[in-house]
């Protein structure tokens with residue numbers, strides 16, 4: 001592992017970073033002047049102090065969003081589209097700045113951070129194109145007595161709570177459709193990675209200002225006390241929508257809060273993705289797909305392959321191939337050239353991964369590679385393949401959120417699907433097979449919102465991303481993503 005690396009944030013970028021709260025078009029200090037520190041997970045070093053929003057600041061942000069709503073709703077769809085298009089172009093033009101920040105506060109290798117900028121910007125482009133395609137309906141009532149008219153309108157001020165693992169893409173996936181639909185927003189970025197989202201909000205703010213559009217359309221309130229900030233917001237009748245990406249546990253708490261105002265909710269929650277390798281699979285391709293599905297952001301994605309369910313006849317070949325591929329990965333700081341696996345977000349995440357691995361090994365699993373931490377500073381864990389894992393082990397039942405691949409074997413297709421579905425989660429599944437009939441059988445029986453067939457990457461701004469069961473409600477991306485921010489008004493005439 002590399003032990004030194006260049007400063008993750010170039011001085012010119014650091015000098016101009018928005019570290020305050022964005023409320024009503026102005027960056028300002030938190031009430032009382034409180035701040036909290038953002039750290040570099042590769043070293044543990046403090047990077048920046050960020051304004052620490054209080055509940056009063058959250059309510060001020062909601063007031064600004066509410067005040068801007070009538071004017072923003074009245075902006076022509078084409079003008080909303082052009083604003084978003086300009087934001088897309090600015091994000092793409094500033095890919096180096098965004099990527100440096102994502103790596104600095106989140107730890108990803110720079111190449112992955114650049115990929116996140118491209119992916120995140122794509123949501124802005126897609127919804128700039130969708131803003132002018134919000135369709136209603138006119139028809140004659142079946143009885144022939146009158147016409148029915150259905151109008152679509154933005155639901156109103158939306159609270160968007162975003163996670164630390166994709167600080168740009170998860171923000172754009174919510175902000176872009178909300179703005180395209182005519183909603184105004186209060187964004188609460190993750191406390192571990194607030195700066196990337198703040199920089200994105202600054203791009204939106206400056207484009208709004210340049211066009212004379214309402215300043216309070218986007219508001220940003222980073223905080224170290226999420227619960228205290230969100231509780232009064234959820235209870236406030238001005239708020240009409242909640243969108244959250246994060247754990248199922250926190251999602252349940254937020255859903256209870258959202259029940260007070262009967263809010264529209266979109267919930268992208270935890271996963272426990274099965275990665276199925278059938279006996280007819282192209283094994284080298286499955287290994288390659290497994291690395292992509294497992295190792296993006298060092299395994300810290302909701303769509304990370306969590307359990308490798310492999311037919312017993314190909315299990316050895318697959319495990320050897322995966323261990324060899326993991327052996328080629330380079331663990332180190334995201335800003336160091338050549339790094340392919342960065343740190344985990346914080347040291348307690350490493351402790352949890354180590355605990356899950358130790359428990360699996362105690363239960364009889366064998367370590368094919370990894371199973372330990374590299375020496376030195378920072379929150380790193382080595383890419384790990386475990387074979388012969390008991391399906392009851394925590395490594396199989398819980399979302400690992402780290403670079404660990406537990407392999408469980410199966411004998412028949414039915415057994416594979418039963419194992420795959422034996423979880424409360426249902427975000428995504430992956431299947432490797434060359435049998436077209438099986439592809440359809442798996443797609444029809446799998447209990448997940450998304451399925452990657454012979455692919456380890458499914459994310460796409462133009463596709464509906466979301467889960468079933470305890471993995472969430474609603475969809476983000478694609479045509480469906482904007483509907484989450486629209487309400488229908490039925491007019492009988």
Ligand code: SIN
Nearest residue numbers: 165245301302303459
């Ligand atoms: C997530 O981990 O929640 C999102 C991953 C993605 O959009 O690909």
